[in-house]
Amino acid sequence: MGSFNGFILTNNGKKLLEEALTGKRLVFTKFQFGDGETTEDPKEVTELVNMSKETAINQIENNGNGQVMLRVIIDNKDIDTGYYIKEIGVFAKCDDGEEVLYAYNKAMKPDYLPVYNGINLVELEYQNYITIAQIEDVTAIIDENFTYLTKEEANEKFVRQTQIANESERGIISGLDIRRTEILNILGIDYGGEFGENLTSIKADKVYFYKDPKSGRTTPYVALVSKTGIFKTPEIGLFTSLTNRDNLLYKKLTLAHSTLNNINIVNAFLFGNLLFVNGFVTNATWFNSLPVGSAIANIGTMIPEIMNHGVENTTVTGTNLDLRTDFSLTKALANLTVKEAEHFTIIAGLTKGTIR
Template sequence: MAFRGLTKKGADYLATRLANELAVEFLKVEIGDGAIISGQNPKNQTSLISYKKDVRILKKEQKNNAINLTIQITNDDITQGFYLKEIGIYVNDSTSNGCLYWYCNEDNAQYIPAKTDSVIAFEIDIRMEVTNSDATIINWSGKNTWINKEYLEENYTQNGGYKGTALEIDDRVVSALGKEDGKFPLTEAVKGNVYYFPGNKKFYICKEAQNRRVSVPDGNFEELSIWENRKRLENLYITKEEKTKLTLSQINNVNLNSITESGFYTSSGWSNNIVGLPAELNHNEGRAFYLVVFSLENGAYCQQVLYSFKGLIFCRAISGANSAFGQWKKINLI
């Protein structure tokens, strides 16, 4: 038989609080899978028949002497599935474990799977009578609760000054990530697709196709959190930095016509003895430069690009086998 309402002790507690004009103090919420047997009066319950776990209160809404508590059911700590039949709401009284104030026992129970089978989180609204004073929840901070989009919009996006919706926030996250192809648990997974795991609120890319049910990310999925990507980018930057370090060969007392080996060269002095310079640089104030050489087939085809410290750029080439360098050509940047 189904039952929803105040217990006998809950009614006595409410009467005492009304008489003393005190608020109802909610202590905790429990759920279980116990069934009421024939001849048993559920109003006399002082505890659950078969306790399974405590659940969290997500929010409360009170108007006069009626209150709506929203509780959140998750299976993040469930190792063995069960049918949710019982809900018990306790208030703070003189006893250490509190008083069972409101009790529910349903005939049509919902199955709560083990966390390894699938991840679930849903809310149940419970309406009951309290005093006209604003009810309180003992030691409640909302910590570790999951919030849905409606709650996010109502309590954070709109009240926090942001005028958009939770869907727009979700779209921005997916846009920043690149895509989202589904959520765990999965019936199959495609290599290269990105999937969201609500259990830890992270995205994963599938490394190998999976033709099976996947409840939680395993070794076939790679995390795509910003932290992990940042570490990869830092490693990439270090590798790139190592690969782009240049070794500059110092040259002096040399004829540039003889430099046909690929490399990077520098003449760092104004009065270096360099032969083969462009005419515009062939003086004591023009002989400081960088030289980049690209060469094929042992210098049979070669190009030199000269960057003068005076801000001038020249290039020339050997464009055929057994040929000499052509004339220097000035490159105009404007």
């Protein structure tokens, strides 16, 4: 990264500052970058010697100490010739008045911006501290199309997709957790969570889901005791499968078709009104080429026993599928690809009673 002398308020900038101190709003409008070198006093400069790129402001922060921080990011996507950044100018105006070069900065060690060849994308971020004295009404024109998040800002504002929320840390609560809770509520059963590093306590009679890492299938288990620890798998003596707990509510469903239109169903069973279906996509290339919302296969056709029932509170895990109320599987998202033989688990609440 290059080094610069620091922004010097130009004479025009000083006049603008004095005008703003009378109660007008100071508005920062843009930045310019160039490869020119002035021999003038920076206070006398009214424009860049050789402007190479003009860009919008990404962020403004008023630090309350007589300075404002203006963040700007430039890249080499639209330049025809590489150049050294030897001068930077920030422009401003008062209210709707005339825009002027507010402050000027000369490089001691310039940054180089090469020509973009389709591979070597270069982005340079500058955090520029500009004098505003005691002005309270100060803003900037922010172009939302050119607003970037730094890694630090992203860490502060957002959480990782793998960061699960708990009592002491921010994180995500998956839609899957919410929908599973809704589905189990239909049966009067409490959902406890998923097996793994984040499951550190269990409560008797709550249901916990285990996803087999090899097959990708998801199976529900009931905790027999309340206990703390780390529960990665359903240990014998601590958990029992829902299918073992009450066989009166459990039924394995017969498949009329195990494969239909590149969807393969491995097994399907009911626990009360709760439908579980495990399967996988047999042709990932074909699937990924489909438009969003494409109907792929109807699991009601594959499992006729469920066809006289409605479906609600559905979720599909493990792949890019949605289950509609007519039992048709559709492609869910445009930007999510599936792998060959990628497993999925369908969990759905059936209406119109329980199949026996």
